Amino acid sequence: MIHGPSLGIGAGIASIVIIVIFLGFQGSQPELTIEPAPEIQESGSSKITMNTFLANGSPILGNPNAPVTLVEFGDYQCHFCNVFFHSTEDQILENYVKTGKVRMIFKDYNIIGPDSVTASHGAHCADDQELFWEYHDILYSNWTGENNGWASSENLVKFAQEVGLDLDEWSECMNTQKHAQIILTSNEDAKSLELTGTPAFFVIGPDGKTTRIFGAQPFEVFENIFETELGKTK
Template identity: 80%
Template sequence: MIHGPSLAIGAGIASLVIIVIFFGFGDITNQPELVIEPTPTIQKEGPPKITMNTFLDNGSPILGNTNAPITLVEFGDYQCHFCNVFFHSTEDDILKKYIETGKVRMIFKDFNIIGPDSINASHGAHCADDQELFWEYHDILYSNWTGENNGWASSENLGKFAHEIGLDMDEWTECMVGANHSQVILASNEDAKSLELTGTPSFFIIGPDGKTTRIFGAQPFEVFENIFEAELKK
């Protein structure tokens, strides 16, 4: 079941991505063998085609071994309740068993569906990436989560988080005020729409053969583990 508050205003937030500058699912549905087509050199008319770039572009730097055989892509919103549940209950186990051992690499992509603070938080993370601290900022955001649209991701707090992880504040603030990564954030949201996502978190596991498995919601570690192990045996 899609998290109600997250989905209800999703359509409106999409239109705000380039305007706002600074300021669970109950069941699992796995859909293996999503077809990934070669990236076309010319965009044809009609619905957007799903290519490998749909998964890998417009996101975070890779967490883990860039040559890992399996790729885990998360589409998330920093204000999302179930994204926070995944971060605290599942992500650390994936990190220890699969990412740190070189078996899986991870990419985080923005799907802002809750409110303006979600977009600002995404900007904060991408501006931190300019100083090679994306994942540190990603982690401090989820570590300070207290709800949806209640002010914890205000501009003031985002600045405090940047200071706490040791960012050059002049550079980070200039990036935020200039909304330097608006187009990347917008493009990531468009990628989520092309994949017909309706809530967060949503995951795609891309195996060594390029086939994908889709996972909806903050599923337990065992769900990811079973898929990873099956892919590693191929």
């Protein structure tokens, strides 16, 4: 478990908050845990397929044909998600994503509060204008805590302006909650994978082997797993 203040509330928030009119538009980190992900199940009540990892998320960042995939389940209000963004993500991007070795996908797991879901909507509406990752980055760059108002409706509009979005189109998307189902399904994917906190990562190798990493681990942890998986392509 990674995110103490978030635990126990994730199950209800995603299904309840998703129906809110979103914009009125009117601790210490635990020890490293690396383990195999749940096996892909072809049948059953909680079926896990490759789509559980890859669908209902962000556009791919990096080479779509990269041999290794990194999937992050995160909450924009999550403290340790923000730690990962500032301390580790840039090194992953420079060394693996920009070099075509790893592709990255972000998926929503909204477990902190209503602003988490609203922020997710902002990012997906930005995706309609091909600016998902720019909006994702500006959200984490402006993080100041949990449930303290930094992801308010007013601020989300300001962020949209700063990344150069067409505000009329973006606001219409927000008003209609266009991407509510994607966000809700992403949360359901996280729960089917039995995630209890954020951030949580899955590294999928060229052979389909999936390794789960909990928490804002240092770059070296990701590097070791990436190199192991990349070694299978040689």
